[in-house]
Amino acid sequence: MLLTITTRHMPATDLGYLLHKHPAKVQDIELSKGKAHIFYPVATEQECTCAMVLDIDPVGLVRANEGPSGNNFALEQYVNDRPYVASSIMSNAISKAFASALNGKCKDKPEMVEMPMPFEVKLSVLPVNGGEQMIQRMFGPLGYTVNATQYTLDDKFPEWGHSRYFTVVLKHTVTLQSLLTHLYILIPVLDNDKHYWVNKEEVEKLLAKGKGWLDKHPERELISRRYLRHQKSLMNDAMSMLMKDDIPEELVEAEMISEPEIPTPKLHDSRLQLVCDELLSTPVRSVLDLGCGEGKLLKLLMAHQQLTHITGMDVSSRTLEVAYRRLKYYQLPDNQRKRLRLILGSLVYRDRRIEGFDAAALVEVIEHLDHERLKALEKTVFEYAKPAKVVVTTPNKEWNITFTEDTSMMRHNDHRFEWTRAEFSTWCEKISTTYGYTYVIKAIGDEAEKVGAPTQMAVFTTINN
Known part of the structure; x- marks a missing residue:
């Protein structure tokens, strides 16, 4: 991935002083x-043009505990764009390579720190969740002229449409410190992802690097939400600081004496609990978690002694290793360990190890498959394995309007599709008529008017059950 910063300020070589990087040397960080x-x-x-090229070690990314995107999808640690695009890794490189300039320091020419200069910045491959409009929404209010070139998914298959990757050129007369803080925050915001886990320290980084401009930005709420990876508690902390000057003093005092808010379960946790409850709502003794990930649903199922056989299956061996650790498999008593089995396998091929179970779960799995592989999964699960009950959850595409105006945006970079409620219902009806199941569709999460809940769940039951 390549970032270039160019100035035609006279003398242009002052850029070397500001960046603390000598133009005659090649430096490695x-x-x-x-x-x-x-x-x-x-x-x-x-x-004068300063170029920064990142050489990312893909094996190092896999070995990191957090993995790309926090390891939200099993294969993402192995198949991802992180070594090739401007992402939060680029922000990390900016903070380390240009630390002095980012913090507004220049030992040799301190008077230049506050001097606006004409800059042209080029990001060779920038992933953008929200299209060119999102780039304009982020940089336009800060005074930048934006030129964005979008790439197709594949030149040989133009019908596939555009990718989310752009070459972006930004022009503005601004201080170098401001330029770097804008890039530092907005690159991962446009990507809508980070390569590491986000905690309270990220709120401090956001407020420090956004000082002087973020509180005035019309998209400050969206920026905060994306930068903090949609963690509501962290976003509330950030927004309370950014908006403190906008709130009348009497309302601040009222807030200080108000009753504490009762925390609500996260959507992911409540989804898993509802799936667990649904699996156990009828007498079952053996359960499959297909696409089990790190074993969170398996842990819930292990608490129910009526289950004598619990099997988790995933395509990622590393993820299964994490599941073994989190479930403390080797520390379980013998009678408990005999109930649990973790297997490596793919849902697009028939596997006799998953046949003969009373119930199965597919939690946020189907949307990661393209059309042909989804058809293969349908046969694997509903025709060959054929559990008496199958619980399937998937995102509700209509609900996305509650957090984005971009109708093409999906909740995860690896999603191949997201269905509306009508589309999900059509799929359920096809499964029912093709494989001999009845079904009921239920909503998971708080429902919004006209668009429904964030997650939709289908419970399939064999007709002869």
């Missing part, structure tokens, strides 16, 4: 996930 190479392809009095 060690990163936790690879290296940053910094050099100057142009360095004259009239024009």
Whole structure:
């Protein structure tokens, strides 16, 4: 991935002083996930360009405990775009390679720190969740002129449409410190992802790097939400600080004496609990978790002694290793360990190890498969394995309007589709008529007017059951 910063300020070589990087030297900066190479392809009095190329170690990304995207999808640690695009790894490189400039320090020419200069920035491959409109919404209010070129998914198959990748050129007369803080925050915001887990320290980073501009940005709420990876409690903390000057003093005092809010379960946790309850709502003794991930549903199921056989299946061996650790498999008493089995396998091929179970769950799995593989999964589960009960959950596409205006945006980069309620109902009806199941569709999560709940769940039961 490549970032270039160009100025035609006179003398342009002042850029080297501000960045604390000599134009005559090539410098390498060690990163936790690879290296940053910094050099100057142009360095004259009239024009100076500093380039930063990131050389990311894909094996290092896999070995990291958190994994890309927090390991939300089993295969993402192995198949992802992180080594090739400007992402939160680029932000991390900016903070490490240009730390002095980012913090507004210049030892040799301190008077230049506050001097606006004409800059042109080029990001060679920037992933954007929300299209060109989102780039304009982020950089336009800050005064940038934006030129964005979008790439197709595949030139050989133009009908597949555009990808989410852009080459972006930004132009503005601004201080270098402001430029770097804008890039530091907005690159991962546009990507709508981070390569590491987000905690309260990220709120401090957001407020520190956004000082002087974020509180005035018309999209400050969206920026905060994406930067903090949609963690509501962290976003509330950030927004309370950003908006403190907007709130009348009497309302602040009222807030201080108000009753504490009762925390509500996260959607993911409540979804798993509802799936668990649904699986156990009829007498079952053997249960499958297909696409079990790190074993969160399995842990809930293990608490119910009526289940004598509990099997989790996943396509990722590393994820299964995490599940073994989280379930403390090797510390379980013998009688408990005999109830639990973890197996490596794919849902697009018939597997006799998953046949003969009373019930099965597919929690947020089907949307990760393209059309042909989804058809293969249908046969594997509903024709060959054929549990008496199957519980399937998937996102409700209509609900996405509650957090984005971009109708093409999906909740995860790896999703191949997200269905409306009508589309999900059509699929359920096809499964019912093709494989001999009845079904009931239920909503999971708080429902919004006209768009429904965030998650839709179908409970399939064999007709002869």
